[in-house]
Amino acid sequence: MDYRYQEWRDGLHNFNDRVILTLELCLYMRHGLQSHVSVSRMISCLESFRGQKFPAVNIIFRAYCHFEALNNTEYSYSCVICGFFPAVVTMDLHRSRGAKLEVSELKTPPEDFDGQHNIEDFWDSVHLEMISQGFFPSSSTNPFVVHPCYEHWAPWIGKETRKSDSVLNTEFKKIPTSETEGELSSVTADRLCDELLKQNEATLQHLCKSCGVEASGSRADLIFRLREKLKNQQTYVNVYQSIWGASGGWSVVACPHGIVYSLKFNLLTESPRDFADLLLSWKHFPNVCLYDSAHGLATHTNSRVADNPPFHPHEGKPAAPTKENLAKAVCRKLKVPLPWLREKLENSEENGHPITGTSHHYALHDKLHQSNTKDPHDALRRVDLVPELQDYVKSKAVKHLFADMRKNSYFLNSMAPSTHMFLMRNLIEYRNAFCNTQLMEIQLK
Structure with missing residues (x-):
């Protein structure tokens, strides 16, 4: 025996x-x-x-x-100050790649698939893979290995924060060419150039070779040649897929204190769709979403729920897009107070947020990304229009969050996708717990 x-x-x-x-x-x-x-x-x-x-x-x-x-880990993913439903969230992408993830091998789901995933079933299957490793000599013989696929690949959202155990992941809708072109158009050449500046010399040389550009010379020479080549559509697509992440990457939703509320391992290139999936799975939609492509997020999310658009009024802008407001916003003379961010409304509106009492929802650019947009109307999406938000955006907690995540990439990116997912969720859980302990100590003082 x-x-x-x-x-x-x-x-x-x-x-x-x-x-x-x-x-x-x-x-x-x-x-x-x-x-x-x-x-x-x-x-x-x-x-x-x-x-x-x-x-x-x-x-x-x-x-x-x-x-x-x-271990009996809760994975609650919530902040001791903001509660289960933060009124203000910051959304960004942590760029990483699953070393063993081949996007070309992903099968198209059935036509009747609606993008709904049972979050508990999926993460139980990931746990089962980790536990079953003790009974099988290698992953090749383990029948419980979780392979990436559009039909069984759920994000993680805390139990109290999500609407139900059924959550959205509609990445399979990124597959058509028309959709892909839409995703590409949301990333300007200037933003790609900013990303080029962050790459090491080896990556730049590889990009130059793949784009048919001379790969010798200094790092500055390589960047200059690639910038010139970006005018060519094929080069633009190659650089976009290599730098922006053709696969992998984590969509992260965090509160201003740097506590993560939602994590989504993207199988395909990140787009507003990924963040819309997360937000539409929440029990209470945040009042203010800070994102580098705020217009794209508001437009896409509202198109998904056309009968009851989440981002309103003014399509998620704090002020009506009149000529007068636009002129003031461009000159940075427009201020739009949102007092319910500091004190809840006495009489909550219908479908109002439990923290603020209002049903208004805005999509704004944070200070780091508001200069990336070329649309003059996006001046009405600047975060500095709202005086009450200045304390939120001054917080360095979110910057520290993504800095910490980048420090783990050197070992996470070498793992199989399911192991990468399991360990990332685990690391963020303990980081959340540590940050919550620090926040409690500050509050008690």
Whole structure:
């Protein structure tokens, strides 16, 4: 008879009857990952310190994921100050790639598929894959591996924040050519050039070769040549797919305190559709959404719910798009107070937000991205139009969030998509818990 030793009270975690970790080592790896140190680096240090040879790092990492999957982690994804329904959210993309994700292999879903996913079923299947690793020698023989597909690939939204266990992921609708052209048009050449400046020399050389551009010279020379080539549509598409992320990337919705409320691992290039999927799955739509393509988000989301457009009034602008308001906004002389951001309305409106009491919803540019737009009407979407929002946008918490996420890319991007998803959600959960503890300490003081 096979017997599986699983006595946690002894301070041990059994992975596969051959590799057994102490709980202290498991917790050490958890804290190490929170400090952006990969499991391979931690094990390498321990081997050097102990003067001993440990089992293969891949096995120890799988054992750690096995440990985390068996923990009773809540994944509540909410802020102690904003509650389950923040009135103001910041949305942005964390660009990353699933190393083993081949978009071309994704099958088109059936015609009757509506993009609804059962969030609990999906994440239970991801947990089952992590747990079953202790019973199968490799992923090739594991029948519980979760493969990327349009029909079974759900985001994560906290239980109290989402409407129900049925959430949206409509990435399969990005497939048609007409839709793809729409996504491309939302990213200007200037924004692509800004992204080029952030790339290392090796990436720029690879881009130059793929676009038929001379790949020798300094980094500045490479960027200059690519900028000139962007006028060509094919070069533009190549650079867009390489830099902006043809696959992978995390759509993130966070409150002004840097607490993550929603995570979505994109199979295809990020677009306003991904954030619309998340927001339309929320129980209460935020009153103010800060996003780098605010006009695209408002237009797309309103088109999805044409009978009751979420972004209103004025299609999500704080002021009516009159000539007078536009002229004042361009000169930065227009101010639109939203007092309900500071104090809830005495008489809540119908379908009003539980925190503010109003049913108004606005899509605005944050200060980092408001200069990217070329549409003069987007002057009415500047965040500095609203005096009450200035305290929100001054917060560095959201900047720190994405800086922290980038520090983990070097080890996350080498993982299989399902493992990448599992560990990212896990890392963000513990980061949220740490930030909430700090916020509580500040409030108590």
